[in-house]
Amino acid sequence: xxxxxxxxxxEEIFNLGDTPPANSLMSSSLETQQSYPLxxxxxxxxxNVQLRDCISExxxxxxxxxxxxxxxxxxxxxxxxxxxxxxxxxxxxxxxxLEVGSNIGLFLDFIKPEVSKVLGIDPAENICKMAIESxxxxxxxxxxxxxxxxxxxxxxxxxxxxxxxxxxHNSDPHILMKGVTNLLSAExxxxxxxxxxxxxIESNEFxxxxxxxxxxxxxxxxxxxxxxxxxxxxxxxxxxxHGGSIIxxxxxxxxxxxxxxxxxxxxxxxxxxxTNQAYRNFSExxxxxxxxxxxxxxxxxxxxKTIYTYGATAKGNTLLNFLEITNKEIPFCVDSTxxxxxxxxxxxxxxxxxxxxxxxxPPDYFLLTAxxxxxxxxxxxxxxxxxxxxxxxxxxxxxxx
Numbered sequence: 001x002x003x004x005x006x007x008x009x010x011e012e013i014f015n016l017g018d019t020p021p022a023n024s025l026m027s028s029s030l031e032t033q034q035s036y037p038l039x040x041x042x043x044x045x046x047x048n049v050q051l052r053d054c055i056s057e058x059x060x061x062x063x064x065x066x067x068x069x070x071x072x073x074x075x076x077x078x079x080x081x082x083x084x085x086x087x088x089x090x091x092x093x094x095x096x097x098l099e100v101g102s103n104i105g106l107f108l109d110f111i112k113p114e115v116s117k118v119l120g121i122d123p124a125e126n127i128c129k130m131a132i133e134s135x136x137x138x139x140x141x142x143x144x145x146x147x148x149x150x151x152x153x154x155x156x157x158x159x160x161x162x163x164x165x166x167x168x169h170n171s172d173p174h175i176l177m178k179g180v181t182n183l184l185s186a187e188x189x190x191x192x193x194x195x196x197x198x199x200x201i202e203s204n205e206f207x208x209x210x211x212x213x214x215x216x217x218x219x220x221x222x223x224x225x226x227x228x229x230x231x232x233x234x235x236x237x238x239x240x241x242h243g244g245s246i247i248x249x250x251x252x253x254x255x256x257x258x259x260x261x262x263x264x265x266x267x268x269x270x271x272x273x274x275t276n277q278a279y280r281n282f283s284e285x286x287x288x289x290x291x292x293x294x295x296x297x298x299x300x301x302x303x304x305k306t307i308y309t310y311g312a313t314a315k316g317n318t319l320l321n322f323l324e325i326t327n328k329e330i331p332f333c334v335d336s337t338x339x340x341x342x343x344x345x346x347x348x349x350x351x352x353x354x355x356x357x358x359x360x361x362p363p364d365y366f367l368l369t370a371x372x373x374x375x376x377x378x379x380x381x382x383x384x385x386x387x388x389x390x391x392x393x394x395x396x397x398x399x400x401x
Contacts, residue, residue, distance in 0.1 A: 003043035005225050010041035013279045019321040020346035022210035022314035025065050029349045046224035049216040054171035068103040077241045078110040090189045098158035100143045101166025105136030148179035157185040164193040168215040177229035192248040198274050199244025203396035206286040207315035219267045226250050235260040243372045292398040306363040309333040311370025312340045312352045320348045334358040367392045
């Protein structure tokens with residue numbers, strides 16, 4: 001129980017029990033998987049929130065089933081982020097852009113016309129293959145000081161390093177930061193986007209907690225981490241994507257970049273609302289949501305009605321396993337990602353089927369485990385001719401639409 005940013009002793013704030021890795025889908029319902037503790041700890045010194053127990057990166061990412069969806073909501077977010085980076089002069093037509101954890105390269109493909117060169121780096125071999133086949137130059141490796149050196153030798157120093165929803169996926173964030181510090185050009189910027197702990201707490205999103213998410217960053221903890229590695233926070237943005245995300249922009253401490261007033265503004269709000277009482281409320285509300293969903297599912301089953309989940313997501317697996325729901329209550333999970341079809345969710349043993357299969361025999365209810373794509377999913381379902389199925393939305397409070 002030691003902070004992996006500043007080494008201070010930590011305190012427990014929430015325990016979700018034992019669960020398998022959230023993206024470790026099974027090929028058969030007969031497979032067995034090892035479960036690991038899922039406990040959140042808080043550092044009183046640097047305000048870091050982290051998982052107490054971390055699984056090795058090799059086990060988590062070498063064969064990976066998360067594929068960035070080709071989603072209108074994400075395209076809208078890419079446009080927003082791209083426009084902000086241009087307007088703030090963080091990128092221009094001469095920029096070399098590197099993305100860490102680039103997945104299949106959708107964001108890099110989006111910003112290609114705005115910069116001179118793009119490059120991705122991702123550790124998942126199957127995902128890198130898909131990126132390269134789509135025309136995005138991608139290195140298959142973990143990002144650290146060694147891979148940073150290889151990138152500099154072959155490609156030069158990037159003017160911007162982008163890490164979207166991956167910077168929390170490493171048990172030692174200093175390893176990533178050292179890679180950034182060594183590789184980033186003198187006046188370059190690093191853009192780190194992650195789920196924001198304040199949004200997570202305020203909206204009771206306990207399903208954001210799973211083994212890939214080893215850190216839950218605040219402005220205070222990120223500033224501490226940056227400063228320990230010779231970097232400074234120069235800008236902060238808040239986005240609604242993925243249930244509430246924060247975008248940190250940093251540069252070398254020695255750079256000429258000025259600190260945007262947004263840093264002080266958002267920091268002030270965080271200090272006001274991200275308190276010990278807020279963490280206690282989060283824990284209490286999570287148990288209330290769990291009990292409400294379990295009672296609702298029991299009521300639906302007693303009425304002889306059917307229920308599927310919608311979205312074979314990591315967060316969905318946290319939700320289902322915290323609820324202790326299995327294929328006895330919910331037989332199928334609907335998902336649009338082809339490589340997931342026919343597989344089974346870890347621990348719950350719920351079979352993943354396609355949207356087309358679900359439309360042949362639609363359930364009375366969907367438990368919306370991909371709730372961050374709520375509008376898109378409901379619109380798609382209604383457009384397919386299904387006007388009968390209702391949707392159970394778990395956050396920020398349990399409701400049916």
